[in-house]
Amino acid sequence: MPDVDRRPVALVGPVRIVGAGLLGASIGLALRARGIDVQLEDLDPANLRTASGLGAGVPVTGSEPEPQLVVVAVPPDHLARVIEGALEAHPQAFVTDVGSVKSGPLATVAEHADVARYCGSHPMAGTQHTGPLTASATLFEGRPWAVTPHATTSPVATQVVTELAELTGAMPLAFGPDEHDLAVARTSHVPHLMAALVAGRLADAPEGHLALSGPGVRDVTRVAGTDPGMWLQIVPANASAILALLGQIRADLDRLESAIESGDRDALRGVLANGVAGTRAIPGKHGGPVRPTSSVFVHVPDQPGNLARLFADVDAVGVNVEDVRIDHDPARAGGQVELVVDETRVEELASSLDARGWAVHQ
Numbered sequence: 500m501p502d503v504d505r506r507p508v509a510l511v512g513p514v515r516i517v518g519a520g521l522l523g524a525s526i527g528l529a530l531r532a533r534g535i536d537v538q539l540e541d542l543d544p545a546n547l548r549t550a551s552g553l554g555a556g557v558p559v560t561g562s563e564p565e566p567q568l569v570v571v572a573v574p575p576d577h578l579a580r581v582i583e584g585a586l587e588a589h590p591q592a593f594v595t596d597v598g599s600v601k602s603g604p605l606a607t608v609a610e611h612a613d614v615a616r617y618c619g620s621h622p623m624a625g626t627q628h629t630g631p632l633t634a635s636a637t638l639f640e641g642r643p644w645a646v647t648p649h650a651t652t653s654p655v656a657t658q659v660v661t662e663l664a665e666l667t668g669a670m671p672l673a674f675g676p677d678e679h680d681l682a683v684a685r686t687s688h689v690p691h692l693m694a695a696l697v698a699g700r701l702a703d704a705p706e707g708h709l710a711l712s713g714p715g716v717r718d719v720t721r722v723a724g725t726d727p728g729m730w731l732q733i734v735p736a737n738a739s740a741i742l743a744l745l746g747q748i749r750a751d752l753d754r755l756e757s758a759i760e761s762g763d764r765d766a767l768r769g770v771l772a773n774g775v776a777g778t779r780a781i782p783g784k785h786g787g788p789v790r791p792t793s794s795v796f797v798h799v800p801d802q803p804g805n806l807a808r809l810f811a812d813v814d815a816v817g818v819n820v821e822d823v824r825i826d827h828d829p830a831r832a833g834g835q836v837e838l839v840v841d842e843t844r845v846e847e848l849a850s851s852l853d854a855r856g857w858a859v860h861q
């Protein structure tokens with residue numbers, strides 16, 4: 500998928516954000532950090548107060564200047580109606596939304612006389628929380644942000660929305676709305692549902708079994724812990740793309756079951772090798788190529804200041820940490836920190852930390 504064309508900055512504001520929750524408030528914070536005026540609207544006065552208190556923008560009063568761009572950041576079920584409302588209320592403004600599914604809202608909005616001013620978009624960033632309290636100016640830093648012009652979107656609208664993504668530190672990527680929905684079914688929606696199915700098998704497991712939970716099960720189930728409210732709206736909105744992938748997974752599951760039943764190791768190897776290929780196909784950080792990484796595991800005793808001391812030691816060794824995971828079992832007097840680093844630096848990091856007194860393994 501090509502990067503969207505880069506042209507001179509035309510987004511100067513004001514930007515009006517409708518829906519000052521996690522996404523809306525995070526966009527507001529990122530834009531305010533770039534000096535752009537942000538106007539906030541929300542049905543929930545508490546969320547509006549929290550978002551403006553955090554510095555994400557100023558609640559609308561009716562006397563502010565007309566916005567250059569309206570960003571709709573409301574829950575999926577309300578997107579189409581609010582996008583239409585924005586096109587009507589602000590006849591000079593460009594309008595975008597940050598919804599997780601693009602074709603459904605577009606089908607409703609497509610009939611609007613001014614639909615050329617609308618260009619959909621979708622930042623691929625979030626947290627497990629909703630609402631503005633966990634909003635962050637850096638939520639979108641280095642993340643992909645799909646920009647999804649439809650057949651009659653004006654080029655200037657596409658440009659302004661692309662610049663919105665760039666101003667927040669994200670990487671804009673151009674997609675048609677339908678192609679976008681197929682892509683996120685594969686990279687976000689089905690992975691979320693699979694995590695829910697695996698995590699669901701844990702809900703009524705005997706406590707003794709759960710005591711053996713390690714980092715693997717936490718990795719595979721992490722996203723299933725998010726508030727189901729938004730997913731209850733996302734999944735039906737992208738039903739056909741999700742159902743097509745679930746059909747393929749059902750066939751894979753049948754093949755896996757028969758491989759296990761018949762003890763067919765070649766078939767089993769095929770399933771596992773396919774999984775390895777899939778993990779390697781995910782692009783690296785900032786959309787770059789995947790660089791081979793390896794992990795160093797460090798035992799960190801449960802005493803104040805130990806984590807800071809570990810990171811200071813890693814810094815002194817001069818190895819860039821690509822990722823960090825901390826597995827802290829409250830039942831044990833310490834945690835395990837996994838430092839993910841470039842494969843070529845792993846020996847050096849492990850031996851340097853060992854020399855500094857850390858209990859290390861690879």
Ligand SMILES: NC(=O)C1=CN([C@@H]2O[C@H](COP(=O)(O)OP(=O)(O)OC[C@H]3O[C@@H](n4cnc5c(N)ncnc54)[C@H](O)[C@@H]3O)[C@@H](O)[C@H]2O)C=CC1
Pocket residue numbers: 517518519520521522523540541542543546572573574575577578581597598599600621622623624625626628629630631729733
């Ligand atoms: N949370 C995530 O990880 C991501 C969410 N999205 C999309 O972003 C959108 C917003 O999601 P979040 O910020 O997580 O939700 P949220 O629940 O944190 O925020 C939504 C806000 O919209 C307000 N709202 C609801 N209806 C409204 C209306 N008619 N007019 C004005 N305000 C209204 C709510 O009061 C709330 O403050 C959703 O469409 C979601 O699909 C996109 C990427 C990631």
Ligand SMILES: O=C(O)C(=O)Cc1ccc(O)cc1
Pocket residue numbers: 598599622623624625626686687
């Ligand atoms: O799924 C992911 O990768 C996330 O980081 C969270 C998320 C949830 C919903 C979206 O529409 C986009 C991103």
